[in-house]
Amino acid sequence: MTDACRSAFCRRSTPYTRFRERLMHGLFGLAGLSAVLILLGIFILLAIMTAKAFTQGEPPLGSAGLTAREISELPPTEREMLTIGVRPISTSNFLGSAVWNPTSYVKRSYGILAMLASTLMVTLLALLLAVPIGVGAAAYLSEFAPHRVREVVKPLIEILAGIPSVVVGFLGIVVLGPILARIFGMPNGLNAVNGGVLLAIMSLPTIVSVSEDALKAVPRSYREASYALGANRLLTTLRVVVPSALSGIIAAVMLGMGRAIGETMTVLMATGNASAFPHGLLDSVRTLTATIAIELGEVPFGTVHYHALFAVGFVLFVLTLVVNVISDVVLHRHQARYS
Amino acid sequence: MKDIRKATVLGFFILALGIGVACSKAEPPAPVQAGESQAAPAPKLEPKAIQIRGSDSELNVVQALAEAYMKQNPNVRIAVTGGGSGTGIAALLNKTVDIANSSRNIKPAEQATAQAQGVQPVRFVFSMDAIAVIVHPENKLASLTIEQAGQIFRGEFKNWKEAKGPNLPITRYGRQSNSGTYEFFKEHVLKGDFSSDVREMNGNAQIVESVKQDKGGIGYVAAGYVLPNGKPIDGVRILAMSPEQGKDPVAIAPDTVANMTYPIVRSFNQYLNGKPNAVLDGFLKFELSPQGQKIVTEQGFFPVTPELRAMSEQVCSGAP
Numbered sequence: 001m002t003d004a005c006r007s008a009f010c011r012r013s014t015p016y017t018r019f020r021e022r023l024m025h026g027l028f029g030l031a032g033l034s035a036v037l038i039l040l041g042i043f044i045l046l047a048i049m050t051a052k053a054f055t056q057g058e059p060p061l062g063s064a065g066l067t068a069r070e071i072s073e074l075p076p077t078e079r080e081m082l083t084i085g086v087r088p089i090s091t092s093n094f095l096g097s098a099v100w101n102p103t104s105y106v107k108r109s110y111g112i113l114a115m116l117a118s119t120l121m122v123t124l125l126a127l128l129l130a131v132p133i134g135v136g137a138a139a140y141l142s143e144f145a146p147h148r149v150r151e152v153v154k155p156l157i158e159i160l161a162g163i164p165s166v167v168v169g170f171l172g173i174v175v176l177g178p179i180l181a182r183i184f185g186m187p188n189g190l191n192a193v194n195g196g197v198l199l200a201i202m203s204l205p206t207i208v209s210v211s212e213d214a215l216k217a218v219p220r221s222y223r224e225a226s227y228a229l230g231a232n233r234l235l236t237t238l239r240v241v242v243p244s245a246l247s248g249i250i251a252a253v254m255l256g257m258g259r260a261i262g263e264t265m266t267v268l269m270a271t272g273n274a275s276a277f278p279h280g281l282l283d284s285v286r287t288l289t290a291t292i293a294i295e296l297g298e299v300p301f302g303t304v305h306y307h308a309l310f311a312v313g314f315v316l317f318v319l320t321l322v323v324n325v326i327s328d329v330v331l332h333r334h335q336a337r338y339s
Numbered sequence: 340m341k342d343i344r345k346a347t348v349l350g351f352f353i354l355a356l357g358i359g360v361a362c363s364k365a366e367p368p369a370p371v372q373a374g375e376s377q378a379a380p381a382p383k384l385e386p387k388a389i390q391i392r393g394s395d396s397e398l399n400v401v402q403a404l405a406e407a408y409m410k411q412n413p414n415v416r417i418a419v420t421g422g423g424s425g426t427g428i429a430a431l432l433n434k435t436v437d438i439a440n441s442s443r444n445i446k447p448a449e450q451a452t453a454q455a456q457g458v459q460p461v462r463f464v465f466s467m468d469a470i471a472v473i474v475h476p477e478n479k480l481a482s483l484t485i486e487q488a489g490q491i492f493r494g495e496f497k498n499w500k501e502a503k504g505p506n507l508p509i510t511r512y513g514r515q516s517n518s519g520t521y522e523f524f525k526e527h528v529l530k531g532d533f534s535s536d537v538r539e540m541n542g543n544a545q546i547v548e549s550v551k552q553d554k555g556g557i558g559y560v561a562a563g564y565v566l567p568n569g570k571p572i573d574g575v576r577i578l579a580m581s582p583e584q585g586k587d588p589v590a591i592a593p594d595t596v597a598n599m600t601y602p603i604v605r606s607f608n609q610y611l612n613g614k615p616n617a618v619l620d621g622f623l624k625f626e627l628s629p630q631g632q633k634i635v636t637e638q639g640f641f642p643v644t645p646e647l648r649a650m651s652e653q654v655c656s657g658a659p
Contacts, residue, residue, distance in 0.1 A: 061447065061448055061451035062451060064447040064448070064450040064451035064454065065450060065454065066447055066450075071447075074447065075526060075530075078446065078447060078448070081447065081448050082447055082448075082451075099535065101532060101535075103516050103522075104532050105525055105526070105529065105530065105531050105532050106531060106532055114535075148343060151343035151344050151347065152343065152347045154344070155344050155347045155348050155351075156347065156351065159348070159351060173545075178552075181552065187510055187549075187552055187553030187554065187555065187556060188510065188538070188549055188552060188553055188556075190538065190549075268541075269541065272538040272539070272540075273515065273538065273539035273540075274535065274536050274537060274538045274539065275535045275539070276534075276535035276536040277535075284536070284538045286539070294515045294516065294539070295516055297422065297423060297426065298423045298425045298426065298516070299425075300425065300429065300448070300449075301429070
C-alpha cells in the first residue's frame with residue numbers, strides 16, 4: 001500500500017461502495033441529461049406551436065347571443081371571428097410582410113420583417129460598439145495591465161454582467177434617453193441607438209471575459225518568438241497574439257451577440273416599440289423579443305395570435321441557435337489548435 | 340492573486356451595501372401594505388373571500404375600495420390583482436375569480452366562450468373614466484374633433500398643420516396592445532388601426548413624460564394621470580374634444596363626464612358570473628355607496644352615471 005491509498009479515495013471496494021458509486025454515476029448522468037431533455041422539450045413545444053400557427057385556424061363562433069344588427073356594427077375583424085372564424089397564418093404573410101398587427105381592426109397581419117430588421121439592427125449596432133471596446137479591454141487586461149490592475153478590473157467587469165436587465169433598461173429611459181435626445185436634437189431618446197448602446201453595455205462582460213481567456217491561451221512561445229525577432233509589445237499583441245486568438249475572439253463576439261439578440265426587458269423599455277419598418281438608427285423600433293413580451297400577457301389561449309407569438313419565438317430560437325452553433329464551431333477550432 | 344480578486348469583489352459589495360444603508364436612512368420606513376396584493380390562485384374559494392382580477396387601470400381604485408370595505412367588515416377578505424382586462428375576463432370564464440375588472444366591454448368572442456363554459460357574465464359598473472388627449476404646452480391648438488384625433492393616430496395626418504395647428508411634424512405616443520385603454524381608443528376614436536409609427540409606451544406615466552418633452556407630441560392617457568383631484572398637471576396641455584365637426588369642443592370635468600358630453604368616456608366594469616351571492620353583494624353595494632363613490636373621485640376617476648348606476652343596482656339585489 002502506498003501513502004496515497006490512506007486517503008478517502010482509496011477505500012476498499014465493498015458492495016455498498018460499489019452501489020454508491022453506481023448511484024452517483026446515475027445521478028450525475030441524469031443531471032447531464034436534464035439539460036438536453038429540457039432543450040429538446042422546449043424545441044418540440046416551439047415546433048408544435050409554430051406548426052399550429054400555420055395550420056390551425058379558429059372556427060366561427062356563431063352569433064354569441066348578438067342580434068344581426070349588433071353584429072353588423074362590430075369591427076370587421078371581430079365580425080369575421082363570428083361568421084367565418086380566423087384563418088391560420090400564411091407563410092408568405094409571416095416571412096414576406098412588414099406589418100405585424102394580429103389585433104387589427106380591419107385586417108389581421110402577421111409579418112415579422114420589421115421586427116426581424118429591428119432586432120438585427122439593434123444587435124449589430126450593439127456589436128459595433130461592444131467589439132472594439134471589449135476586445136481592446138481584453139487585450140489590455142491580458143497583455144498590458146499590471147497584475148494588480150487585472151485582478152481588480154476583471155471581477156468588476158464580471159459584476160457588470162450581473163446587473164439585471166430591467167435596471168439597464170431603466171437607465172436607458174432616465175439617463176441615456178434624454179442624453180441622446182439632446183445630442184441628436186430629437187424630442188425623444190427612445191430609439192434603436194438607445195437600445196444598441198444598452199445592449200453593448202450588457203454584452204461587454206461576455207466579450208471581454210471570453211476574449212481575455214482566448215488571448216491568455218495563446219502559448220507564451222508565440223510571444224517569445226515575436227520578441228526574439230525584435231518586435232515590441234504592441235506589435236506582438238496586434239500581429240501575433242490577437243490573430244492567434246482570433247477564433248476565440250470571434251466566439252466571444254458570437255456569445256455576446258447571442259445575448260444581445262435574446263435580450264428582452266432592456267430593449268422593451270428603451271427602444272420606443274413603434275412597429276413600423278425602421279428606416280434609420282434614430283427610428284423607434286420594436287424587436288422580436290419585445291413583441292412577445294408585450295403581447296403574450298393578454299392574448300387569449302389557443303388562438304392564432306397565441307400560436308403566432310410562438311412562431312416568433314421559434315424564429316428567435318433559430319436565430320440564437322445559429323449564432324451559438326457558429327460560435328461553438330469556431331471555439332472548438334480554436335481549442336483544437338492549441339491542445 | 341486570488342486574494343486581490345476576492346478583496347475587489349468584497350470591497351465592491353461593501354461599497355454597495357454602504358451606499359444602500361446610507362440611502363435607506365434618508366427615507367422614512369415604508370408603510371406596511373394592508374391586504375394581499377398578490378393573490379394565490381385559490382380554486383376552492385372560502386365563503387368570505389373575494390377574488391378579483393383584471394384591468395390595470397382599475398387596479399388602484401378597486402384596491403382602495405377593497406381596503407376600505409375590509410376595514411368595515413373584518414371577516415371579509417378581498418384579493419385584487421391586475422394583469423389586464425382580458426386576463427381578468429379569461430379568469431372569470433375559467434371560474435377562478437369572482438369578479439373580473441374590465442375597462443372595456445366583454446367581446447363577442449369572450450361571450451361565446453362564456454356560453455360554452457356555462458358562465459353567465461353580468462356587467463356591473465362602479466366608476467367612469469375619461470381618456471384625455473394631451474399635447475405639449477407650446478402647441479397652441481385649442482381642440483380636436485374625434486375624427487381629427489382618429490386621423491392623427493391612424494397616421495393620415497403627418498403635420499399639425501393638417502389639424503389647423505402649428506407647422507410641426509406629429510409624433511404619436513400610445514399604449515401597448517395589452518392595454519384596455521389602447522383597445523378602447525382604437526375602437527371608439529380610431530375605428531381603424533393605429534399607425535405603425537405610434538410609439539408604444541409602457542404605461543400612462545411614460546406617455547405623459549414623453550409628451551412633456553416633445554413639441555410635436557400627442558398622446559392619450561386615463562384622465563386620472565393628468566387631472567389628479569381634478570387639477571391639470573404642469574407640462575402638458577389637455578385638449579378639449581368635440582364629438583364631431585361643427586360641434587363645440589368639450590373639456591374634461593365631472594359634469595361633462597357625468598352627462599357624457601365629453602366624447603371619450605368609458606365605464607369601469609366588473610363582470611360577475613350570474614347574480615352575486617351575499618358576500619359579493621355587500622361589496623358591490625359598498626362600491627356604489629356615497630363612501631365608495633368618494634373613494635372613486637379621490638383616485639381621480641368619476642362617479643358612475645345615473646343610467647349605468649340604475650343598471651348596476653339591478654345587479655345587486657336591492658338599492659344600496
